[in-house]
Amino acid sequence: MKSIILIAPPSAGKGTISKILCEEYHLPHISTGDLLRSSILNDDEQGNYIKQQMNLGNLVSDDIIISLVENRIMDNDCMNGYILDGFPRNLKQAKQYDEFIVKNNIMMGFVVLLDINREEAQKRILGRVSCPNCGAVFNLYSNDTRPRIAGLCDRCGSDLTRREDDNSEAFDIRFSTYLKETKPVVDYYESKGLLYKVNSSNPLSQVLEQVEKIIRREND
Numbered sequence: 001m002k003s004i005i006l007i008a009p010p011s012a013g014k015g016t017i018s019k020i021l022c023e024e025y026h027l028p029h030i031s032t033g034d035l036l037r038s039s040i041l042n043d044d045e046q047g048n049y050i051k052q053q054m055n056l057g058n059l060v061s062d063d064i065i066i067s068l069v070e071n072r073i074m075d076n077d078c079m080n081g082y083i084l085d086g087f088p089r090n091l092k093q094a095k096q097y098d099e100f101i102v103k104n105n106i107m108m109g110f111v112v113l114l115d116i117n118r119e120e121a122q123k124r125i126l127g128r129v130s131c132p133n134c135g136a137v138f139n140l141y142s143n144d145t146r147p148r149i150a151g152l153c154d155r156c157g158s159d160l161t162r163r164e165d166d167n168s169e170a171f172d173i174r175f176s177t178y179l180k181e182t183k184p185v186v187d188y189y190e191s192k193g194l195l196y197k198v199n200s201s202n203p204l205s206q207v208l209e210q211v212e213k214i215i216r217r218e219n220d
């Protein structure tokens with residue numbers, strides 16, 4: 001199975017789609033957002049720095065991210081492929097990742113862009129809630145992903161919470177950062193012929209169908 005890099009503006013559904021695909025194709029899910037949120041729990045100097053940057057909507061330093069991702073990919077369960085969610089997020093990370101895979105004889109795989117416009121992304125951010133226990137993500141404004149019982153996780157019944165960086169001020173910064181830092185990564189992979197684009201403003205079921213079609217084609 002080839003590895004998949006999922007790139008998207010904030011709230012385009014990267015996390016939700018990755019989790020579904022990982023279960024379906026038995027691939028490990030490497031989410032830099034989740035890795036960073038776990039690092040915050042350490043409550044040390046680095047954890048506090050990460051928390052501050054994330055809550056402001058800024059990117060966390062490349063050195064921290066690259067070491068988290070590279071360490072995770074070296075784990076045994078990543079030997080047959082993985083889904084990268086949230087990385088690479090700027091050109092430095094993309095080029096560093098290229099070097100890392102060459103050095104370690106890892107296959108590149110392919111890249112899927114989940115595209116969404118700013119207005120739709122903002123609406124989704126303000127409706128997003130997630131489960132601190134099992135990581136499931138829901139959206140109050142979507143017929144597809146609204147929790148069945150308000151405030152409770154469909155999967156495990158825990159109370160749902162809102163991410164600290166899901167507010168309009170942090171969203172503005174995250175979206176501008178996406179355009180400035182991550183859009184060049186999209187262009188980079190497009191120029192290498194590795195990029196597929198999916199319209200992520202569509203309902204989740206349609207987005208998923210499109211992504212699965214691409215995965216099947218790539219693995220034929």
Ligand code: ADP
Binds near residue numbers: 014034053086093
């Ligand atoms: P979203 O894509 O909705 O913004 P993520 O969970 O992917 O959510 O990321 C949340 C935050 O984590 C980002 O706003 C950023 O502060 C930090 N982050 C995640 N991935 C990276 C990365 N590759 N490089 C730098 N910072 C990152």
